[in-house]
Amino acid sequence: MKNVSPLKKTLLYFFLFVGVIVSVFPFYWMFVGATNPSGEIFKVPPNFFPGTHGWENFKNLNENVGIIRVMGNSLLITLTFTALAAIICTAAGYAFAKFQFKGRNQIFFMLLVAIMIPYHVTLIPLFEIFSNVGWLNTFQAVILPQAAYPFAIFLMRQNMQAIPDSLLEAARVDGAGEFHIFFRIVLPVMRPALAAVGIFLFMFQWNNFIWPLVVLQSQDMYTLPVALSSLVGMSRIDYGQVMMGTTLSTLPIMIFFLLLQKQFISGILGGSVKE
Amino acid sequence: MKSWWKMFLVVGLVAGVLAACSGNSGNGGDESSGDEGGEPSGEITVWGWNVAAESMELAVDGFKEQYPDVEVKVEDIGRLDVYEKLTVGLASGGNGLPDVVMVESDRLANYYDQFPDALTNLSELGYDDHKDKFGEYKQSVTQNADGEFFAAPWDVGPTGVFYRTDIFEEAGVNPEDIKTWDDYIEAGKTIKEKTGTQMVPIDIAKDDALYRMMLNQQGAYYYDEEGNIDVTSEESKKAFEVIQQLENEELVLNNDGWNGVVSATVNGEVATVPFGVWYSGTIKDQAPDQDGQWGVFQLPAFEEGGNRAANLGGSDLVIPSSTDNQGAAYAFVEYFTTEVDPQMKALKEKGIFPSLNSAYEEEFFSQESEYFSNQQIYKLFSEEVADIPVANYTADYARAFDTMSDTQASILLDGTKIEDALQNAAEKLKSETGREVTE
Numbered sequence: 001m002k003n004v005s006p007l008k009k010t011l012l013y014f015f016l017f018v019g020v021i022v023s024v025f026p027f028y029w030m031f032v033g034a035t036n037p038s039g040e041i042f043k044v045p046p047n048f049f050p051g052t053h054g055w056e057n058f059k060n061l062n063e064n065v066g067i068i069r070v071m072g073n074s075l076l077i078t079l080t081f082t083a084l085a086a087i088i089c090t091a092a093g094y095a096f097a098k099f100q101f102k103g104r105n106q107i108f109f110m111l112l113v114a115i116m117i118p119y120h121v122t123l124i125p126l127f128e129i130f131s132n133v134g135w136l137n138t139f140q141a142v143i144l145p146q147a148a149y150p151f152a153i154f155l156m157r158q159n160m161q162a163i164p165d166s167l168l169e170a171a172r173v174d175g176a177g178e179f180h181i182f183f184r185i186v187l188p189v190m191r192p193a194l195a196a197v198g199i200f201l202f203m204f205q206w207n208n209f210i211w212p213l214v215v216l217q218s219q220d221m222y223t224l225p226v227a228l229s230s231l232v233g234m235s236r237i238d239y240g241q242v243m244m245g246t247t248l249s250t251l252p253i254m255i256f257f258l259l260l261q262k263q264f265i266s267g268i269l270g271g272s273v274k275e
Numbered sequence: 276m277k278s279w280w281k282m283f284l285v286v287g288l289v290a291g292v293l294a295a296c297s298g299n300s301g302n303g304g305d306e307s308s309g310d311e312g313g314e315p316s317g318e319i320t321v322w323g324w325n326v327a328a329e330s331m332e333l334a335v336d337g338f339k340e341q342y343p344d345v346e347v348k349v350e351d352i353g354r355l356d357v358y359e360k361l362t363v364g365l366a367s368g369g370n371g372l373p374d375v376v377m378v379e380s381d382r383l384a385n386y387y388d389q390f391p392d393a394l395t396n397l398s399e400l401g402y403d404d405h406k407d408k409f410g411e412y413k414q415s416v417t418q419n420a421d422g423e424f425f426a427a428p429w430d431v432g433p434t435g436v437f438y439r440t441d442i443f444e445e446a447g448v449n450p451e452d453i454k455t456w457d458d459y460i461e462a463g464k465t466i467k468e469k470t471g472t473q474m475v476p477i478d479i480a481k482d483d484a485l486y487r488m489m490l491n492q493q494g495a496y497y498y499d500e501e502g503n504i505d506v507t508s509e510e511s512k513k514a515f516e517v518i519q520q521l522e523n524e525e526l527v528l529n530n531d532g533w534n535g536v537v538s539a540t541v542n543g544e545v546a547t548v549p550f551g552v553w554y555s556g557t558i559k560d561q562a563p564d565q566d567g568q569w570g571v572f573q574l575p576a577f578e579e580g581g582n583r584a585a586n587l588g589g590s591d592l593v594i595p596s597s598t599d600n601q602g603a604a605y606a607f608v609e610y611f612t613t614e615v616d617p618q619m620k621a622l623k624e625k626g627i628f629p630s631l632n633s634a635y636e637e638e639f640f641s642q643e644s645e646y647f648s649n650q651q652i653y654k655l656f657s658e659e660v661a662d663i664p665v666a667n668y669t670a671d672y673a674r675a676f677d678t679m680s681d682t683q684a685s686i687l688l689d690g691t692k693i694e695d696a697l698q699n700a701a702e703k704l705k706s707e708t709g710r711e712v713t714e
Contacts, residue, residue, distance in 0.1 A: 039561050042541040065351075124366045131370035213356050214363045217320075217371060218348075229353040230324070238560075 027250070033243030041239045057244040064241060065227040066220060071248060073139070074206065074224040081143045081205040086198050088148050093156025094186055098168060108157070114150045119210065127214055137217035145211065149204070152197050159193035160186070195260045202256055206249075224249045315603035316344035320373035322361075324354040326556070327377055327430070327590060330621035337617060338610045345603045358382065365390045369597025374604035378426065380416045380589045381668045387425050388670035395594040398423035400605045405613045412663040413630045417591050425593065427612040430621070431630035432551030432588030433659040434488050435571040437558060439472075440648050442546045443570075446470050450572045456517045459575045463526040463546070472546045474526035476539040477518075480684040481532065483676065484587060485549055489514035492574055492585035494664040497675035497704075502667060504704045504712045506679065507697045513577055515686055515693045522687045529687075537561055549574060551587035552656045556626030559646055570648045571655060584662035589630065628656060635660075671708040678703055 004012075033041050035054035040047050061067045095101075096108050126145055135141040163186065171181045187194070209225040216222055222230075228245045231237065323331050328351035335347045350373065352360065357376065364372040365386065378386060387394060402424045406414065413428040436459075443450055446469035448462045463474035477485060490496050495510035505511070521527050528545050530536045539545050541562040548554065558569060573583035592612060594604045611617050618629035619637055629635075635657040643649040669675075682700040685691040691699075701712045 039541070039563055042538040042561060124363055127363050128367045128370060131367065136371045210359065214360055215371075217350070217373075219350055226356070229356050230351050232325070232353050 030243055030247055030250070033239060034247045036240060038238045038240045041243070053240060054244065057240040060238065061241045061244050065222070065230060065245075067227065067245065067248065069220055070222050070224055070227040071252075073221060074249075075252065077139055077142050077212075077223060078202055078205045080139075081147065082198055082202045084143065085147045085149050085152060085201045085205075086194060089152035089197060089201075090156050090187070090190065090194060091182065092148065092153045093158075093160050094182060096153070096157040097160030098163070098165070111150050111153060115154065123210065123214065126211075130215060136215060137221055139221070141215045142208070142212045142223070143205075146204070146208075149201060152201055155197055155200070156190070156193060159190060163189060199257060199260055203253065206253060314344060315342055315600070315606045317600045317603055318346040318348060319375060319598075319600055319603045319607060320348045320350060321375040321377075321607065322350050322352055322357050322373045323377040324352055324357055326625040326627060328352070330617070330625045330627050331377075331611065333620040333624060334611050334617035337614070337620075338607060341610060342603070342606050345606065347607060354379075361386065364597075365393045365595070369393060369595055372595040372597050374594065374598040374600055375608055376593050376595060377429070377590050378593055380413075380586075380591055381672050383416060383426050383591060383593070384668050385670045385672060386593070387419060391419075391425075393596050394425045395596050395598070395601060395605075396423055396425060397427055397594070397605070397608070400601075402427060402609070405609070408613060408632055409630055410632065410660050410663060412586060412660075412665050413589070415665040416589075416668065426591040427593075427608045428630045429591050429612050430589050430627045431660055431663070432553055432586050432628065433656040433663065434492075434549065434551050434574055434585045434587050435652075435656065435659075436547050436549045436574060437540075437554060438547040438570055438572065439543065439565075439568055440570045441568045442466060442470055442472050442543070446546075450570060453572060453575055455579060455581070456575045456577060460517070460520055460524060460526070463521065464524055466546045467524075467526060470546070473528040473544060474546055475521060476528045476530045476536045476545045476548060477683075477687075478532055478536060479527070479529045479687050481680055483679045483683045485518060486511075486514050486679060486683060488549060488574060488585045488587050489517065489577075491587075491664060491666050492582055493577060494582070496666040496668070497672065497679065498667050498669045498710070499713055500665075500667050502669050502710060504675075504701050504708070504710050506675070506682075506704065507701045507712065511697060512693055515683075515697070517577075518683070519686055519693065527687070541565075551589075552628045553588055553626060555647070555652065559626075566646050567648050569646065570650055571652050573655065573659060582662060582664065584659040584664070586663045586666070622653075628653075630660065632660075671704070671710065674707050675704060678707075 032048065032050050034057060036047060036051035037053045037056070040051065040053075058067070096104065130136060130141045130145075167185065167189075168181060171185050176184070207225060208223070209229070212223045213226045213229070216226060219227070219230075224245070228242065228249065231242050231245065321331055322328075328349050331347075331349045335349070338347060339345070357378075361372070361376055361378070364370055406424075409428045410431070413431055417424055417426040417428045419425055436453075438450055443466070446462075446466040448465055450462075453459050453462050459474075466472055466474060475485070487496075490510055493510040493513070495505060495508050497504070497506060499505040499508075518527075528539055530539055536548070537557060540548050540558060548558075555571070558565070574585055576583050592608045594601065594608060598604050613631060615631065615634045615637065618631050618634040619639060621627040622629060622634075623639065634640075640653045640657050641651060642653065644652045678700050682696050685699075686693055686696045704710065705712050
């Protein structure tokens with residue numbers, strides 16, 4: 001950056017500035033909406049400053065859909081799902097990438113096909129299965145169906161292929177068991193991929209809508225998207241509540257991303273093996 | 276070996292967490308026990324959305340005075356979400372459905388045609404006794420071809436033109452002089468000239484509400500009474516001619532979606548908004564400071580002295596056959612739709628307009644509404660209900676709705692000739708639904 005001319009630098013900052021405004025403004029506007037009464041959002045000229053109605057909106061929202069309980073549900077479901085799915089998908093991806101077994105390619109092919117089946121096709125059969133088991137309106141009904149998430153398995157398999165066989169062989173020669181190898185050697189090396197898949201799985205379940213909507217029956221079991229959706233009625237929408245709800249549902253994603261961001265940057269495969 | 280134990284530990288932990296989450300696993304009134312023959316008892320679950328669900332909540336206390344042994348649990352679910360859940364539940368043979376569901380009138384036929392045995396026949400339970408308490412329009416949408424009720428009529432959406440009194444005054448236009456759509460267009464031109472305000476907001480590409488109101492007003496709809504495609508009718512042409520003329524005179528404000536229409540209403544970008552009675556609640560909610568600046572008149576007629584009544588929106592209650600407490604479910608439906616008290620609570624507190632005729636005799640209907648320039652708006656709407664023509668929505672309502680919104684866009688935005696556009700729409704609907712097109 002030392003040799004960049006002032007003009008170029010000004011231009012650079014100008015475009016960066018515009019970029020930041022464009023990407024940050026919607027969030028800011030959401031925050032403004034969340035802290036103002038519903039009518040303010042449509043006013044001309046618009047009110048560009050956060051108001052003092054935030055607590056009121058929050059109280060209404062909690063009265064209306066029990067937002068605290070709902071956020072708890074969403075967090076519990078999403079974190080359990082992410083942990084469970086990450087383990088299953090990583091293990092499955094590892095098996096597909098590094099083990100030789102009969103029918104491996106056929107099974108993997110079927111997995112790829114499964115990615116392409118539209119969700120609505122499986123919706124009703126899946127619903128019948130869970131209702132026959134008597135698991136309607138339970139959290140496990142939300143968590144389990146996608147715990148072996150085909151796309152995440154695919155992603156992990158592709159990443160696992162980068163692990164040199166010699167590394168695994170070296171471990172075996174040293175007398176490590178297969179689980180030891182998986183937990184002690186493969187997982188640490190896979191941290192960046194795991195973080196990426198983790199964020200992906202977290203986002204998927206956090207935003208998951210149709211399935212929880214269909215399978216959860218009572219308001220105290222709802223997840224955030226389902227509860228927020230119930231705020232939108234025929235003709236009357238309290239936009240203050242909606243904005244407050246959206247703000248609350250965006251925050252955890254931001255926090256989760258910031259926590260794992262380091263993993264993206266610092267995780268490097270190199271260094272674990274010298275060839 | 277050690278690593279095996281770790282694996283077990285992980286699996287065990289996960290299973291433990293899952294087991295912990297499974298509290299409260301009751302689905303839609305499974306625990307309830309309907310008393311055969313005797314007084315209804317047990318618990319019922321009811322699905323509705325937003326203000327409609329809140330209205331049912333308001334009715335629970337009064338209901339329990341008559342039926343103290345019945346517990347009512349109202350689930351507030353998003354409007355379109357109700358349909359998603361209802362479709363899945365009906366498709367899987369009634370699994371996970373509640374005891375009572377609210378469905379919009381124009382969607383009812385869709386469910387009844389697809390799953391005729393999945394909805395309880397209310398006439399067999401005695402609902403016919405209440406038949407005369409509702410207008411002809413409301414009866415027709417809740418009855419099957421044999422005149423039996425498969426749904427109980429609840430709210431109705433008589434239409435009107437909401438207008439800004441201050442803008443009309445500024446332009447020197449008297450709303451009482453607007454009797455036909457031609458008058459409406461003339462008034463629009465004057466208002467545009469004097470104040471620069473446009474006349475009507477339309478979400479051109481996605482919602483044909485104005486067209487539907489005009490069809491219904493003329494006694495027509497997407498389909499005729501036999502269920503044949505009727506979009507090429509004289510009434511349909513007339514409706515689009517008016518809408519096209521509005522567009523040609525640049526009186527239409529093209530809005531994007533519901534929020535766009537609301538925003539235009541609140542910001543004074545339009546002088547009038549033709550909609551169902553329920554829009555009065557939206558205006559009051561979103562523009563509380565425009566107190567006294569709004570009024571209502573009935574839809575203009577197509578010819579002097581013609582019909583000015585139409586319906587937009589409204590909903591009804593159905594009882595899925597899968598209910599295990601039919602007695603209590605019916606008791607609630609009967610109470611909620613045929614007693615005056617719950618109607619008045621829903622109207623006063625949630626702005627939902629009843630279809631029960633006896634409710635209109637309440638003193639509340641003759642009250643002047645302060646917000647609407649001291650007009651007796653509820654009286655105006657209630658007197659309109661009896662004149663609403665019957666409409667045959669059919670099971671293919673949603674298809675026609677999409678097709679006609681597209682048609683509206685092609686006429687207004689691409690300048691397609693009305694006859695051609697309607698012909699295309701009819702062909703498209705014919706191939707999609709297999710229905711005949713009327714001559």
